[in-house]
Amino acid sequence: MTIRVVLADDETMIRAGVKAILGTEPSIEVVAEGANGHEAVELVRSHRPDVVLLDIRMPGLDGLAAAAEIRKVRPETAVVMLTTFGEDAYVARALSSGANGFLLKASDPRELIAAVRAVADGAAYLSPTVARQVINQLSGTAYARGEEARALLGQLTDREREVLALVGQGLSNAEIARRLHLVEGTVKSYVSTILTRLDAKNRVQAAILAYEAGLVDRDA
Known part of the structure; x- marks a missing residue:
């Protein structure tokens, strides 16, 4: 199945570079591109892509605001x-806007392809460069630390906690299904329930709670 992508960045050279990198993968197609957040929202509305790549700083509606609008x-x-x-x-701010992943432009091109594949498959993706700082930054602000995080996870069943731990490790629904010998649709249902019970907007936020509650080894 082809992963359809919309790209929005106000720098023409950056758009060309990203498009060229993604173009090396037959399974990924950039179906439209724009130069600002307003265009990104409209392109998502009209093209219904699997993934949208947004620059944070763009004129007019920036990437953060565009991400929030796209989620709606x-x-x-x-x-x-x-x-x-x-x-x-x-x-x-990007994650609180509902982003599924965060990637630096200076990252290895292979990370870009990995990120698109991961989020298209239902997983979250954080560049290794920023993954640890995300956990450290959000652990004491947007989410409760230690005991409070564990109290939140107390709402989950043993199986849901098991699924959440694997979400925290960055596994996709398909990978979790294989690991737990479940049908992928069942995993998707578990993840949906987990997000609802934890009041998390997306898998990244749920993963942070998993780290804070000790379900995932911080040094892994």
Whole structure:
């Protein structure tokens, strides 16, 4: 199955480079591109892509605002923030806007392809460069630490906690299904229930709770 992608960045050279990298993968197709957040929202609305890549800093409607709007317009489309800015504040705001992934433009091209594949498959993706800072930054702000996180996870069944631990490791629904010998549709149902019970917007936020509750080894 071809993964359909919409790309939005106000720098023409960046768009050309990203499109060229994704073009090396036969299973990925950039179906449309824009130069600002408003265009990104409209392109997602009209093309209904699997994934949208958004630069954070764009004129008019920026990537953060566009991500939030896209989550309303088409929640099925996975959002990956692609930016040169790796500060904690940008990462935290991107994830709170409903982004499924965060990737620095300076990352290895293979990371870009891996990110698109991961979020299209229902997983979250954080560049290894920023993954640890996300957990450290959000652990004491958007989410409760230690005991409070464990209390939240107390709402989950043993199986749901098992699924959440694997979400925290970055596994997709298909990978979790194989690991637990379940049907992929069953895993999807588990993940949906987990997000609802934890009041998490997406898998990244749920994964952070998993780290805080100790379900996932921080040093793994």
